[in-house]
Amino acid sequence: MEHYERLEKIGEGASGVVYKARDRRTGATVAVKRLRGGGFGDDDGSQLSEDLLREAACLEACRGHPSVVELRAAHRDGAGGAFLVMEYVGPSVAQVMRERGRPFPEADARRLMRQLLDGARAMHDLGVLHRDLKPDNVLVDAHGDLKICDFGMSRFAAGRAATKPYTSPVVTLWYRAPELLLGSTEYDARVDTWALGCIMAELLAGAPLLPGRSEMDQLNRVFDTVGTDDMTDWPGFCRLPRAGSPLCQRSRPPSRLREMFPSLSAAGFDVLSGLLACRPDRRLSAAEALRRPWFTDAESPDVDQPRSASCGGRFTARVGGAADAIVV
Numbered sequence: 001m002e003h004y005e006r007l008e009k010i011g012e013g014a015s016g017v018v019y020k021a022r023d024r025r026t027g028a029t030v031a032v033k034r035l036r037g038g039g040f041g042d043d044d045g046s047q048l049s050e051d052l053l054r055e056a057a058c059l060e061a062c063r064g065h066p067s068v069v070e071l072r073a074a075h076r077d078g079a080g081g082a083f084l085v086m087e088y089v090g091p092s093v094a095q096v097m098r099e100r101g102r103p104f105p106e107a108d109a110r111r112l113m114r115q116l117l118d119g120a121r122a123m124h125d126l127g128v129l130h131r132d133l134k135p136d137n138v139l140v141d142a143h144g145d146l147k148i149c150d151f152g153m154s155r156f157a158a159g160r161a162a163t164k165p166y167t168s169p170v171v172t173l174w175y176r177a178p179e180l181l182l183g184s185t186e187y188d189a190r191v192d193t194w195a196l197g198c199i200m201a202e203l204l205a206g207a208p209l210l211p212g213r214s215e216m217d218q219l220n221r222v223f224d225t226v227g228t229d230d231m232t233d234w235p236g237f238c239r240l241p242r243a244g245s246p247l248c249q250r251s252r253p254p255s256r257l258r259e260m261f262p263s264l265s266a267a268g269f270d271v272l273s274g275l276l277a278c279r280p281d282r283r284l285s286a287a288e289a290l291r292r293p294w295f296t297d298a299e300s301p302d303v304d305q306p307r308s309a310s311c312g313g314r315f316t317a318r319v320g321g322a323a324d325a326i327v328v
């Protein structure tokens with residue numbers, strides 16, 4: 001840590017504490033995430049290293065994408081601690097929304113969603129599932145552009161058949177996809193696009209869409225808001241551990257989403273409802289969402305330019321394992 005001058009604490013969560021810091025060698029402002037327990041000698045060191053390596057490897061794989069926070073270094077310290085050094089970005093979308101206190105206009109929401117979906121598309125193409133997308137884990141830079149952070153829950157999907165099933169209690173409750181609430185351990189990247197649908201709704205409404213108080217309350221809110229989308233006809237449904245829950249048997253009114261967003265354009269609603277399809281097999285992937293008219297319709301006068309278009313050629317993926325090289 002001697003290379004970094006600690007400035008103020010900027011965040012604290014389940015996995016660690018994040019400080020704003022100055023790199024003494026370059027003068028650059030960075031964010032240093034110290035994984036919980038690091039330096040105090042009371043954690044299982046191997047678990048800590050595994051967590052650090054996974055988070056660093058997922059970040060490293062996505063390095064160069066403008067919508068993903070840039071990993072600068074990953075270190076172990078002598079006391080069994082570990083920390084990640086990242087570019088310092090700025091406040092989270094959650095903080096910005098709290099301070100702003102009102103919804104974003106549709107054109108702004110579209111610009112922000114394009115960036116998030118482009119980041120998600122890139123990470124999914126690389127086989128990375130983020131598994132904790134939420135406004136706290138999206139940062140806003142000095143130009144008002146977004147960067148996804150906190151890969152502490154992320155996993156590489158590749159080769160999964162050969163390994164153990166995923167765990168289902170991932171993603172913060174309000175952003176958790178219905179198949180996860182029903183106990184799925186065989187989910188895919190569409191758990192991330194569900195969370196992005198929740199974020200889109202929150203940008204447009206200025207408040208969380210589904211603020212559940214417990215897993216069952218969350219599932220109830222999901223079904224009451226977007227309908228069940230014939231969830232029980234989905235071929236994967238019968239394999240879900242909680243398929244027998246009475247909440248799944250109850251008859252539900254159709255989706256209320258349109259009533260909740262009456263002024264959203266038809267093209268915007270097409271994306272919102274596509275991301276928030278209850279059945280994972282009917283839910284839009286990030287790549288599919290980006291091909292919908294909301295993003296592509298050249299007739300629309302306020303269609304903004306994709307930020308990543310200019311850097312499409314620059315974004316070259318470096319896949320897992322590379323982070324080992326930067327752990328010192």
Ligand SMILES: Nc1ncnc2c1ncn2[C@@H]1O[C@H](COP(=O)(O)OP(=O)(O)OP(=O)(O)O)[C@@H](O)[C@H]1O
Nearest residue numbers: 011013014015016018031086087088089090136150
């Ligand atoms: N690169 C960064 N630049 C600026 N702020 C950051 C950066 N990385 C993280 N933060 C801030 O620190 C907070 C916590 O970071 P992060 O989510 O990575 O930690 P965590 O321990 O995994 O948190 P949680 O358990 O809440 O998910 C973020 O919400 C954000 O406000």
